[in-house]
Amino acid sequence: MTEPRPHALFSFGTLLDPKVQHALFGRAVPTTPAILPGHATRPLRITDPAVIATSGTGVHLTLARKYGAAIEGGVLRLSERELAAADAYEVADYARRRVVLGDGEVAWAYLDAEPLRAAARIVVVGDSIAYGRCDPQGGWAGQLAAAHIAADEVEHRVFNLAIPGSTLAQVAEQTPGLLGPRLPDTLLLAAGINDSAQTATGEDGLAGLTAHLDSLAATALRHGARLVVVGPLWLDEGRTGDFGGLCFTTARAQRLREHLAGWCTERYVDFLDLWEVLEGRPELLVDGLHPGPEGHKELYRQISG
Template sequence: MTESRPHTLFSFGTLLDRRVQTSLFGRAVPTTASSLAGHATRPLAITDASVIATSGQDVHLTLERRIGSTVEGAVLRLTDQELAAADDYEVDDYVRRRVLLTSGETAWAYLDARPLCSAARIVIVGDSIAYGRCDPQGGWAGQLAAAHIASDETSHRVFNLAVPGSTLADVSEQTPPLLAPRHPDTLVVAAGINDSAVPLAASATDGDALPHISGHLDSLAATAQRYNARMVVVGPAWLDESRTGDFEGLRFTVERARTLRATLKTWCEDRHIDYLDLWEPLRDQPHLFVDGLHPNAEGHKELYRVLSAGYC
């Protein structure tokens, strides 16, 4: 009986070495020449002794985004066990994510574990916190844009398309037609607390948004993949429930926000999507809020400090 090889993995480095394959998988595995457009490679120093011993190299390659460039490589056809072995081989500097190959086939690839480090053109979608409400400097998104563009004014772009009041349902519906003219390689989905809100009016018919979160995220992931963009989900920040009260006809609670956060983290883990958690920086620090929901300028600085860990 032919052994099932359900996984396709794009490689451009040491995993194509037959000696490495034999060490990891016990034999050379089936491969097919392939390429990945919109990317280039850069060196990454390796310090893990076992990986250096297997590959014979202390510098490997990692991917970065670059319009007009193409990385040549091959697709490896792997079993469950072989994919797990490849995961164990890759150091913590890499994570396994989905990419769209030049052929139109989707495959796994090992990317930089810092999800914003290899980005060039970033689109941010989300709600009022991502929009930068209550901070004249544009909030964490504005600080991210300033740092990203300053690092390469020729190629780097940040497009903040966040709209105050948006839910993930709104974002999943509104985002697809906005991406084409911006040529994004990274889609940052700021999943704020609006999806955790409960309408105070007894006549409200919108229902509970929490059970529908996964469906909206699945839609956004499919949109990102069409553009070969890496999707990065930014989770909700802590809120000061004692100050929210009746907020524009909505009720926000820490319990509901925690449920949203857990749902987002589980969804990302199950689908190998990057998740950046903004809960802890503001937890139990009400002085960093304007109204219990929206961070002030100092609060946004704290959020950016965490987000910048996903940067270079």
């Protein structure tokens, strides 16, 4: 039986320390020099006593996005068991995600667990809810853009490319040609309820979701962007009626939510669950589907953390 292919893990901090490696893996791990483009570092205070005891310091570094910057580090080749030990060592402030190194290799890296806190250039794709329908202020995406750009008018950008009526199939087809000129480091995919709709002819929008999501994940990775999936909203089924031949139900929207959450967990992709924000609050929905201004304010609070 052949040995499983080792996991490539990029590190720029304490995991490169032989003392930490011996404590975690029982050996010193050979490393290959590597560069992670599009990133800078910032300090992160650690409070976990076990992590401090292993690393010898209460201040570690975490990654933030910065166009034109790069981090020098090394790639460790780890077994499944060793990668699990590295996961256990990293505190909850970090999340293991895929990145593209300077030589084109795809590797794991521990990024900020709050994806938008680490972002600089954000592209939003999705449907009418992400577009901001029913809110003159541009919805939650408009509020995100205002706050994000105000925090750093030089480095921060938000491009809202959501199109009303879009499904994940259409977003997956359209997005690759849109990202290049915008130099995104974060792709915020608002997976709205259009994919949960069932047509009068019985077409099932839930079919093929995995393929569309995989395509979008590959697109994001090619551009060095972190994919963040925003889940669907709760809907007031008694008021949705017929939207141009489309039928929306709470049960089908829940199925979409569960599919997205499961896919994100399996692929180590960030999932922002918005379902409970509006659940049981029909007054925040204009027509049973689309949030009004107050609903979008609540969604923004959840998304911004």
